[in-house]
Amino acid sequence: MSAGQIGAPLYVGTVGTEVWWVEPRPEEGGRMALMRRKADGDPHSPLPAPWNVRSRVIEYGGRPWTAAATGGGVLVVFADFADQRLYAYEPDVPGAEPRPLTPVSPVGGGLRWAEPEIDLGRGEVRCVLEEFTGEGPGDLRRLIAAVPLDGSAAGNRAAVRELSDDRHRFVSGPRISPDGSRAVWLAWDHPHMPWDAAELKIAEVGADGVMREVRTLTGGPGDPVAQAEWAADGGLLAACEGTGWWNLYRVDPETGETVALHAAAEEFAGVQRLGLRWFVPLPDGRIWVLHGLGAQRPALLDPATGELVDVPGERGEWLPHLALSGAEVVGVAAGPSTSYEIVAVDTVTLRTRVVGREHQAVVEAxxxxxxxxxxxxxxxxxxxxxxxxxxxxxxxxxxxxxxxxxxxxxxxxxxxxxxxxxxxxxxxxxxxxxxxxxxxxxxxxxxxxxxxxxxxxxxxxxxxxxxxxxxxxxxxxxxxxxxxxxxxxxxxxxxxxxxxxxxxxxxxxxxxxxxxxxxxxxxxxxxxxxxxxxxxxxxxxxxxxxxxxxxxxxxxxxxxxxxxxxxxxxxxxxxxxxxxxxxxxxxxxxxxxxxxxxxxxxxxxxxxxxxxxxxxxxxxxxxxxxxxxxxxxxxxxxxxxx
The missing domain is CATH 3.40.50.1820 (Alpha/Beta hydrolase fold, catalytic domain)
Known part of the structure; x- marks a missing residue:
């Protein structure tokens, strides 16, 4: 058997028409390789071994990379497993090497980063920061922070800007509204796990990017929130579990009032850690969702009518790693006879194509x-x-x-x-x-x-x-x-x-x-x-x-x-x-x-x-x-x- 086919690719993302992800490489010491597929090319890893793109936030990690298009190609920011520093890398610049953006802390487990998002306008990358304050496993704080892209924080912790406070033990899923004026994220505290009590927070974003006037919109014990996203029209969507099932809701950003988009005794989300996405809002107002009992399959939800249209195909198991690229949704999917592949589905024709980690029949059917x-x-x-x-x-x-x-x-x-x-x-x-x-x-x-x-x-x-x-x-x-x-x-x-x-x-x-x-x-x-x-x-x-x-x-x-x-x-x-x-x-x-x-x-x-x-x-x-x-x-x- 091929050890390389054990494990699934994760954390899919897109830069224009390019598709990026990380995938396990057991044959390379178990590292997680960052993969890139241009629209007209084959998948390859722009970062050779021993670069290991993997975060240790909450030990299980979260999405460890992000990328953005620049005038010279693509800028990638990633966390390397060995030292947990953030690095910036421009793979299209001849001779370029990854350069550190964050310092190494000598305290406890150090500084760790997850769910990065590049803001070229501010010259920063926003992240979830996990910072150890002592030697014990519980001596730490977590918050949303911004790291300068110019490398000025590589040896200076003070150059990292804290955008949120650290009043909650855990934070995840920060999302900035389309007009940049608001931010939402999930937060929870001990003794709860996120799937028991995560709250949906909202804040006003100042001109300096700092999140102020923080308040809870919805969620908490008995009605946890698994994911929240801003729609293209500025509306707010969330997956909540108040009925005993993860269903999708429209949330009023002012009052926190929720309206169910498709009430059903099935799951439209799941147990959250960091960086998981079960739904993606589309530019035309529809929502690409994963749903089901047990295994989750994709469908298109019309929030105006509540109509749910299943996407045909033999891949009945999709992981909560979704991204949008133009008219296509990219995800990680498998079936009983196929391993996990990176697939792209046209949201108009519903046709599916494999774009990465294509299943290899190393074992006869x-x-x-x-x-x-x-x-x-x-x-x-x-x-x-x-x-x-x-x-x-x-x-x-x-x-x-x-x-x-x-x-x-x-x-x-x-x-x-x-x-x-x-x-x-x-x-x-x-x-x-x-x-x-x-x-x-x-x-x-x-x-x-x-x-x-x-x-x-x-x-x-x-x-x-x-x-x-x-x-x-x-x-x-x-x-x-x-x-x-x-x-x-x-x-x-x-x-x-x-x-x-x-x-x-x-x-x-x-x-x-x-x-x-x-x-x-x-x-x-x-x-x-x-x-x-x-x-x-x-x-x-x-x-x-x-x-x-x-x-x-x-x-x-x-x-x-x-x-x-x-x-x-x-x-x-x-x-x-x-x-x-x-x-x-x-x-x-x-x-x-x-x-x-x-x-x-x-x-x-x-x-x-x-x-x-x-x-x-x-x-x-x-x-x-x-x-x-x-x-x-x-x-x-x-x-x-x-």
Whole structure:
């Protein structure tokens, strides 16, 4: 398999008729490459290795680049992962090299930047600034700032102008009105996450660009705002969740009054971080939207009539990375048999063309799984959304009458979901006789707030129960056999997988990738700031239910784990620190449980290097072979230690 096809291109943008984006390069040490496609050319990366265009704001990052047309070509501003400085680069100027725009701070995590927007008139680039004020993970402030394009701030923090105050812990999505007189953005504070309580702020923009007379238009707990945009006519649009579904509204900039544009029991947005866009206003007044239950597909919404017209095509999974280029909308889309591609859709003819990261059929179609969407009935009669990928290999078949082994995949987040897109990691296993059940357990977005809030104070319970319910349904239907089920997950999915070993006897083994194992550690400051209070929603306030944190921590119960597992961890992980994995391994050694541990120097939260990915997949396959009783050819044998 090609490690380069694991992962999707992100953060699409346009400069005139040019399309730009960033894409993962596992074969180049996991860097994110900035890509450029001129109207009459092929995609290429104007920045060679080791430039790594990736922001670390809130650790998960946000849109790390922007560009604008100049008299001499294009000016690009980007954040480089290595030092998190902003750099300016003019790729059309012969001999030009990236030049730093921001200083390096010696304090804590330094200065970090996301969602840049170039203002050539002022000679600045506006950004979301994350600034550490001390050595702790929570010693920081966030605000909207302006960095001069002339480089005068490269060694002088004082040259960075602060455009907003820092009264809120988090800010994202700043947008300037078409006439330049107003700005809107999203803001929220601990203990909330943005998808629970983000407010829509508005301010007057002075002649100096500073944002004054700040007030809240709408949003907050119970009615969070996921995205806001100015329309071409100066009107304000926002995606809000007051009805329990992310729908689109017109917002009065004076009163904050909202009017629904198309009320529906489906999602027109999702869980926001930084730089995500589910809708784009068009110059003619229509709105390009992504919508659906689970997977989101594009449509055109007429706000005057509420009419919604779906865009035809086989790519049923679009990511919230959208940009407008003339009469075309550019985005990132995939389908069950195609990987994520950069596509452009004509908003008049609705014709689609691929403009970048074109799908390469490195695996013959007969080896790819054909996903089947299922709804399984779980405890209490609740519905659980899942996707089944049966084994598929035209050259082999399992023994007649013998169900194949299955692996239940628990996605990360936990406020994420499993996309309906070609996943070559899944195909790696299904082509070798192992089925995969991708579970959107309670808490997953895409199915309304009630489904997402099933996880309120129930993490480690509902997710574990839902995954087990899907596994048992496979057995009841004869699709899988008892004793031939495994579970795997990364990050929050690793927590669910590890918790499943502690609380369930359904699985014969597990694969844990950079898992969260110690809830008490997270509650007492052993994680990054963005998610440092997330457990108050997922588990409950630590001061009120400290025992629940220990009870639900899989690392605290090694005596309840009785089946083999593989644990894979990066040494540079600041989200799920490797110390948590090390404590579990120390404790499990006293219980004689077969296990293996793979540690990867230089990897963070989520593996990005090709060699790491290959090693992990081969080790995981070897684990399943040893547990399920088959000999996987061509992969090194994984050594399990008791």
């Amino acid at each position: 007969g080896f790819l799984p054909e996903p089947v969407t299922r709804v399984v009935v779980g405890p209490g009669g609740r519905e659980i959304h899942a996707r089944l990928h049966a084994p598929r290999n035209p050259g082999f078949a399992g023994p007649e009458g013998e169900p194949p082994p299955y692996v239940v995949w628990a996605h990360g987040g936990p406020t994420l979901r499993s996309p309906l897109a070609l996943n070559l990691e899944i195909a790696y296993f299904t082509s070798r006789g192992i089925g995969v059940a991708d579970v959107d357990y309670g808490g997953s977005p895409g199915y309304g707030r009630a489904y997402r809030e099933r996880l309120r104070e129930q993490w480690g319970v509902v997710d574990v129960e839902d995954c087990a319910a899907v596994a048992r349904a496979l057995v009841d239907e004869g699709v899988a056999a008892p004793g031939r089920l495994a579970i795997r997950g990364g990050s929050a999915g690793g927590f669910t997988a590890a918790s499943s070993l502690v609380a369930s006897d359904v699985y014969a083994c597990a694969a844990l990738l950079y898992p969260l194992l110690d809830l008490e550690g997270v509650a007492t400051g052993q994680t990054h700031d963005f998610e440092s209070h997330y457990l108050e929603f997922l588990i409950g306030p630590y001061t009120e239910v400290p025992g629940r944190y220990r009870d639900r921590s899989p690392g605290a119960h090694p005596d309840r784990i009785s089946v083999p597992f593989l644990l894979m961890q990066g040494t540079d992980d600041v989200v799920c620190p490797p110390a948590q994995s090390e404590r579990l391994l120390e404790r499990i050694s006293a219980h004689g449980v077969p296990h293996a541990h793979l540690s990867f120097p230089g990897e963070g939260h989520g593996f990005r290097r090709a060699d790491t990915m290959v090693t992990c997949l081969e080790a995981e396959l070897s684990l399943y072979g040893q547990v399920f009783g088959f000999d996987p050819s061509g992969v090194p044998a994984l050594r399990l230690e008791a």
